[in-house]
Amino acid sequence: MAFSTSNLFPPLLLLLLSLSVNSGTAHDYQEALSKAILFFEGQRSGFLPQDQRMKWRANSGIGDGWTYNLDLTGGYYDAGDNVKFGFPMAFTTTMLSWSVIEFGDMMPPNEHRNALVAIRWATDYLLKTVSQPNRIFVQVGDPISDHNCWERPEDMDTSRTVYAVDAPNPASDVAGETAAALAASSMAFRSSDPAYSETLLRNAVKAFQLADNYRGAYSDNANVRDGVCPYYCDFDGYQDELLWGAAWLRRATEEDNFLNYIQSNGKTLGAEENINEFGWDNKHAGLNVLVSKEVLEGNVLSLDSYKTSAESFLCTLIPETSSSHIEYTPGGLIYRPGGSNLQHATSIAFLELVYANYLSRTSQTINCGNIYVNAQTLRQRAKKQVDYILGDNPMGMSYMVGYGNKYPQRIHHRGSSLPSIKDHPQVIACKEGSIYFNSSNPNPNVLVGAIVGGPGEDDLYGDDRADFRKSEPTTYINAPFVGILAYFVANPNP
Numbered sequence: 001m002a003f004s005t006s007n008l009f010p011p012l013l014l015l016l017l018s019l020s021v022n023s024g025t026a027h028d029y030q031e032a033l034s035k036a037i038l039f040f041e042g043q044r045s046g047f048l049p050q051d052q053r054m055k056w057r058a059n060s061g062i063g064d065g066w067t068y069n070l071d072l073t074g075g076y077y078d079a080g081d082n083v084k085f086g087f088p089m090a091f092t093t094t095m096l097s098w099s100v101i102e103f104g105d106m107m108p109p110n111e112h113r114n115a116l117v118a119i120r121w122a123t124d125y126l127l128k129t130v131s132q133p134n135r136i137f138v139q140v141g142d143p144i145s146d147h148n149c150w151e152r153p154e155d156m157d158t159s160r161t162v163y164a165v166d167a168p169n170p171a172s173d174v175a176g177e178t179a180a181a182l183a184a185s186s187m188a189f190r191s192s193d194p195a196y197s198e199t200l201l202r203n204a205v206k207a208f209q210l211a212d213n214y215r216g217a218y219s220d221n222a223n224v225r226d227g228v229c230p231y232y233c234d235f236d237g238y239q240d241e242l243l244w245g246a247a248w249l250r251r252a253t254e255e256d257n258f259l260n261y262i263q264s265n266g267k268t269l270g271a272e273e274n275i276n277e278f279g280w281d282n283k284h285a286g287l288n289v290l291v292s293k294e295v296l297e298g299n300v301l302s303l304d305s306y307k308t309s310a311e312s313f314l315c316t317l318i319p320e321t322s323s324s325h326i327e328y329t330p331g332g333l334i335y336r337p338g339g340s341n342l343q344h345a346t347s348i349a350f351l352e353l354v355y356a357n358y359l360s361r362t363s364q365t366i367n368c369g370n371i372y373v374n375a376q377t378l379r380q381r382a383k384k385q386v387d388y389i390l391g392d393n394p395m396g397m398s399y400m401v402g403y404g405n406k407y408p409q410r411i412h413h414r415g416s417s418l419p420s421i422k423d424h425p426q427v428i429a430c431k432e433g434s435i436y437f438n439s440s441n442p443n444p445n446v447l448v449g450a451i452v453g454g455p456g457e458d459d460l461y462g463d464d465r466a467d468f469r470k471s472e473p474t475t476y477i478n479a480p481f482v483g484i485l486a487y488f489v490a491n492p493n494p
Contacts, residue, residue: 027390029492032403033111033485039401039449039478040118042415045084045153046074046125056420056445060153064140067162070132072140075125078232079474080413082153083141086129087218087232090177091280092475093122094248095350097184098290099483102354104188106490115482116188123185123200126178130207134167138174138218143231150414150433154421157430163227170216173234176241177283179208183248201252208245215242236282239269244283247290262291263302275309276316276326278347280476285313289351289358296358314355315368317348317381322369331394331459332384339469342389342399342454343477349382350480353487356382379487379494386484389451394459401473402448409442410465412472416447417465437465451477 041054045061060082065072076092078085096119104112129137142159149158165171182204189197217234219225225233243262250258266272271287278285288310294300295307315323317334327335334345356375359365366373391398391406398404401411411417418428418436423444428436443465450473455461465471488494 026492027387027488029386029485029488030108030111032390032400033107033482033489034114035400035403035449036451036478036481036485037111037114037118037449039447039451039473040076040121040475042447042450043076043078043475044074044121045077045082054448056422057415058154058421060156061140061160064160065128065137065162066160068137068164070128070137072125072128072137072162074121074128075140076122076475077153078476080411080416080468080472081143081146082151082156082158082414083143083146083231084125084139085143085228085232086126086136086138087174087177087228087234088280088474088476089122090126090174090181092479093119093126093181094177094184095347095476095479096122096482097181097188098354099350099480099486100188101184102357103483103486107486108489111486116192118482119185119188120196123182126181127199127203130175130178130203130210134210135164136171136175136178136207136210137162137164138171138224139163139227143227149430150418150437151428151430152415152418152421152433154415155427155429161227163224165218165221165224167210167214169221170214170238171218171221172211172215172238173241174218175207175211176238176245179204179211179245180241180248180283182207183245183252187252204245204249204252208249211238211242211245232280234281236274236277237270240271240274240283240287243269243271244287244290247287251290251293259294259300262306266305272305272309276313278351279343285310285351286347288313289355292355293358296362296364310355311366311368314352314366314378315373317352318368318371318373318377321371321373327457329455329457329459331388333388333393333455333459334385335457337457340453340472340474340477341456342451343474345385345389345454346451346477346479346481346484349385350484352378352382353484376494379491382484383488383494386481386488389454389481393455395455395461397461399452399454399461401450401452402446408452408461408463408471410440410463410471411443411447411450411452412465412468413443413447413450416443416445416450418444420445439465447473449478451481453477 142161145158186200219233246261291306356378360375397406
């Protein structure tokens with residue numbers, strides 16, 4: 001429940017947790033922002049443009065889609081492999097777009113342009129995935145054959161299987177997330193390219209209709225399951241993506257039919273379940289924060305249950321509250337088991353900053369039971385996560401490659417760890433790359449801006465290429481970090 005700070009609370013209640021934020025070193029958030037966006041150029045699939053800045057990369061996956069007689073080139077490899085997984089790519093796109101929508105005006109103009117370029121590399125591909133009626137392409141690349149090889153994307157000779165879902169078979173999760181991505185990106189491009197923005201929005205509606213008309217999880221389809229599981233199986237259900245897609249369409253169109261959808265389907269689609277999760281598979285916390293904007297700024301009280309859930313989640317992040325239950329490492333990093341932990345730190349810190357914006361615009365605070373939390377507290381907590389990632393941690397190392405004096409040298413990433421095709425033009429075949437995988441030498445190509453999975457719950461990081469849970473970067477770790485860094489470029493001391 002939110003309250004106006006104009007109410008006269010006793011001063012002690014409004015102490016609002018004067019946080020002991022580790023001051024550490026003063027970070028160059030603008031340098032980090034530039035590098036966080038540059039990372040996406042290292043993940044590009046397809047024909048690379050003349051202005052490609054990550055020079056050790058070259059064209060790859062240029063025949064993608066041929067089995068359907070369709071151009072499915074482009075898009076991003078999700079992590080350190082050479083597969084284009086649609087589910088996390090769409091989520092990455094939504095988060096990059098949300099970063100620009102919420103914090104784009106805080107970015108230096110050239111980085112705002114670079115962020116839009118990063119979004120468009122994904123949206124051009126996502127438009128292709130929904131270009132045929134009642135069909136969505138959800139993945140390109142057989143992950144089993146891909147993971148059996150250690151080879152550069154430019155040398156890729158593994159099976160480029162195309163995974164498609166045709167109605168009436170369901171893909172509500174991927175289609176719903178694609179709808180969210182296209183709707184959010186339509187807002188990001190609205191001022192700079194209105195025609196493209198309109199194309200994105202039109203296709204967002206089409207993707208949402210496919211998601212809503214044929215309900216179910218994409219990974220329940222027999223022809224898709226073996227390719228997407230266990231990597232990006234839908235573990236948490238498809239219902240959240242329906243609400244998430246509708247919420248972004250409401251934000252982008254301001255149409256009442258999408259407002260009615262999230263009002264009337266909240267209960268039946270489980271909006272109040274799993275509210276403390278946010279990532280490529282579970283959208284609940286992000287959904288609740290996104291929809292709360294209409295309650296806080298537009299006074300749409302029919303959506304109040306979303307705001308209640310958003311604030312309940314945010315209260316769990318504050319150790320001093322009675323509802324706190326999130327785990328932190330001894331060094332102060334948000335920690336959740338399962339690998340690629342920094343995805344939680346970046347996505348949760350992003351939500352803290354977004355909600356702080358909504359609170360500060362309306363001069364409100366959150367009632368966390370025994371304490372009131374304001375925008376400044378949320379921003380300080382987010383900054384602690386950011387500064388930990390950039391080097392204020394027990395290891396004294398930056399977890400962003402290429403930022404700071406000490407950062408991961410042996411990341412789990414095929415293109416980074418093998419000699420560049422520019423330096424070694426001869427093909428390095430599937431198993432010939434194993435010597436580079438097993439080498440203790442630093443990766444020859446620096447994947448600037450990549451944020452790795454990060455340290456364990458003990459704050460320790462071994463810089464081991466084989467330990468993919470810690471050493472592999474992903475696009476969805478970086479995407480929310482772009483927005484976060486933009487905020488701290490403009491507000492280094494919240």
